[in-house]
Amino acid sequence: MLTIKNLHASIEEDGTEILKGLDLTVNAGEVHAIMGPNGSGKSTLASVLAGREDYEVTEGSIDFDGEDLLEMETDERAREGLFLAFQYPVELPGVSMSNFLKQAVNSVREHRGEEPLSAGDFLKLMKEKAALVHLDPSLKTRSVNEGFSGGEKKRNEIFQLAMLDPKLAILDETDSGLDIDALRIVADGVNDLRGEDRAFVVITHYQRLLDYIVPDFVHVLVDGKIVMSGGKELALELEEKGYDWIKADTGQAV
């Protein structure tokens, strides 16, 4: 589904290279966890995948379901089925949740050659998906993320994920800032959305999330590269030992 080869990306503004030859292959149905120290480039990878213009890809390729992802605009990527749950969801004062979601859902549907949802069906879908992450129904009448608590913002990301039904979902630290109950709710929501046709890339600092969302693979991102990959037990090892031993093993500066 997603094949990243030798990806190099720099900050557009000053040319600083953040991703320095990253390789990653994700197949349909799989869940990949990406861990790594602060500032190693995890969010940058997520941003580059989503098409953020602050970064320039200087080398390498990204294939998404047989298409060149780098040739697509941000909104095209989303309509093609790539979803990014933001580490820091953006507040949109004056843009109501329902209007926002209606436009998002219908843009995706139109792209798939489907009719726009009727008002009734749309409300039904909203209700069903909000329940998945226990999102208070009254939030739907509010402006997107405005005044939402940290936890509500994160649950709102998973709610949107469920509404948009993507092929590939990238969760950037969706667990940070969640209390233990909310963590379980979010994880249950994600598990509910797991399926043969859908893949997940879960960026996290904590092994705890991976107790709930059990990954097929765990990768360690250090200084813009994936330096080690393994099964779910790698997460446990990292939790125990930190990142220093990897630095020593791979000769990477952390």
Added chain:
Amino acid sequence: MQIEQKLLNEINARLERQDANGGNGWASTRRLAAGAFKDMGLPTRRSEAYKYTPVAKRFTDNLSLENEAGTVQATRALEQLDGIHLSTTNGLLDSVPAHLPSGLTISSLVDAYQGNRVFVNDHLSRAFVAERDAFSSLAAAAAEDGILIHVAANTAVDQTIVIHHDNVSSSGLVQPRLLVVADKGASVQIIEHFGHAGASSAFENRIAEMMVADGGSIDHVLIFERSEEATFVNGLHVYQEGSSHYATNTITLGGGMVRNNLHFLPDGEECETHLNGLYIARGSQHIDNHTFVDHAKPNCESNELFKGIVADTATGVFNGKILVRQDSQKINAYQSSKSILLDRSASIYAKPELEIYADDVRCSHGATTGELDEDALFYLRARGIPAEKARLLLLEAFARDVVDLIKEGSVRDYLYARLHAILEAHAS
């Protein structure tokens, strides 16, 4: 011959004609205003208050009070609104409505003057200082007539008064006068609509005075949608007695050059003043909002929110002056102005001007000018919404913020639709 002198000659000729016809005292108020205008003259490039808005330039030599060119009918809106609908030609009533709720008077200003000189004289020029505002003085000098809306004490007019400024000269100067008086404990809502009037290139220079007595309330909305040929100087002068409430929402979507001179004098304690405005300037439009709140008495609150979107080669100007006089303690005055520039060729000049002489006050002001928020745009696009639609969503949200402060739902809906139509063209 200077344009000022030419206009004064025209005004004097008219006043003499009126005197010769038996005259009426109305002429004397006009003579006073004419004298003030004569002393001031039109603002020049050097006058600070008009630095960015050379509206005097629009006083071309052939501009005249004598409009023989006929009138143009403006596009009507807000008809479905359940209210008292008035229509005007050059700012004067086409007809006086037959059935009005008790306590509400609507009439020609001159008729009212002849009927009760003391009343009109007592309420004219409460907030308006002729020596300080050349445009309003000129309008007051030239106004052959105007409109009076008077709400008697303790009367709550529950139907909104909608003034459709339907007919306007196809060219020339149009200078009407409007006086609104809410007596003690009275309340009224007034909506003025200046619809799109095709090729009319009229220069509408109006003076509007609103006076709210103790415990009274006036809610005012003005929507200006004339064409790019049109010039508008909107002199609004508000006078408030104690414990009164006044709110205006000035929505400027049209006009080639527009200057809103909005003056507020809360001259009693416990007054509430809300001044909100929105403008969208596109093409080569020039829209200027100059506001002045004169906190002359303690224990009052003013809230000000102005927003603008400026595109193409258009210009937006905002100047918000708040004066808190020395003995006006316990004033809460909030001001916020926000504007979005859509094109590099567009310009915005925004300036808050706080003059505070009292020490126990809470004042805040913030002015931001920028482009659309890139993070917000990215977030919307990351959900599949195409770039143009995402921009439109954000622009509409920005502008609706002001419209949302309007009480009347059907007016909000009308403006939402207008904003959508106008902004759609600027979201790509």
